[in-house]
Amino acid sequence: MFGEISKMAPKISILAPKPGSKEIGQLTLDIAKDTEVSGIGMGVLSDGTPYLNQRGLAALCGVQNAHIGTISSQWLDVDEKPRIKAIKTILEKAGAPVAAPHIEVRHKGTVHFCYPADVCLAILEYYAFDAGNSNNQAQARDNFRLLAGSKLRDLIYSQVGYDPSGLRVNRFDKWHERITLNYQSAPRGFFHVFNEAHTIIYELIMAGADIGEHFVVDISIGTHWSKFWSDSGLDLKYGGRDKYPHRYPDSHPQAKSNPQESWCYPLTALGEFRDWLRTVYLDGGKFASYVEGKVRRSELPPSIGQLAITALVPRQVSAPSSA
Secondary structure, three states: OOOOOOOOOOOOEOOOOOOOOOOOOOOOOOEEEEEEEOOEEEEEEOOOOEEEEHHHHHHHHOOOHHHHHHHHHHOOOOOOOHHHHHHHHHHHHOOOOOOOOOEEEEEOOEEEEEEEHHHHHHHHHHHHHHOOOOOOOHHHHHHHHHHOOOHHHHHHHHHHOEOOOOOOOOOOHHHHHHHHHHOOOOOOOEEEHHHHOHHHHHHHHHHOOOOOOOOOHHHHHHHHHHHHHHHOOHHHHHOOOEEEEEOOOOOOHHHHHOOEEEEEEEHHHHHHHHHHHHHHHHOOOHHHHHHHHHHHOOOOOHHHHHHHHHHHOOOOOOOOOOO
16 A cells, blocks of 8 residues: 655654534644655644545545545535445444535645545545446555554554554553663674664554564564574574573563573674565565464554555555546
8 A cells, every 4th residue: 555654753742632623614723743655645633633635545545636636626516426425425324424525724834635534434435345347446445444444543643653542652662671671682793683673673663563572573583584594504604693691571471581592693694684684584575474464363453564564565556547
């Protein structure tokens, strides 16, 4: 769905929802947080409403930007078009009818057309299943299955760094606890996988994954790298690997068996490890398999898994249809 996600870390904001008119043409709200993910603009309004911009919604549905604009321009027509009626029906069944499909917000001197997440899902569902054989979009179906329910809302909140509840303010804490315990634990002249897995762990956290005692991606990386090391006879090339005492924080059940012996590797092999991490673990599908396994076991929401994969294993967004 998305291409490469920006590596910049948005700051988390906890903003209390504010009452405000959402009628088209009344510019009473502001944009509290916004970002763009591979051309898909998204953000959160000052009352806590998550939204996509018009171009972003069009990309999600696999249609041209003009089609979304037409939905807005025809919304209040007396002679209601079948498409408008179908989208309104979807919203009514979801208990989320709206007077207008987008909210106009003046932000930094420019008027933005913001489509709330509920409206986005209704339009996405229409293009996925109800647009007719010639206009149904496979991309819309894939994205609807990925983002149905609260997943689109959660995705937007995660990407702009907005926390409506305050529960994710400390989302980096458990990772930082492990760093504090282990960043200098390998002997001089050696590296360990945990310290080299920071980019992957960071991207998972930014995508919304709850990295903690039940989600330890460096174990997956370490297991695959250890097998590669042995199968490739890298002891002969770089010298023998060693063990070091790895410790888990008291908040982790693994702490009961601290310290745990883990492999560390000669620094001379660091370049080969980093090349393997990119070409074999990430691009070769092992990371995707790890994340998909978490999704299958309901340990990770599909939308968060997809974000993590696309952030670390970039792929191009399909070109929108002209239908």
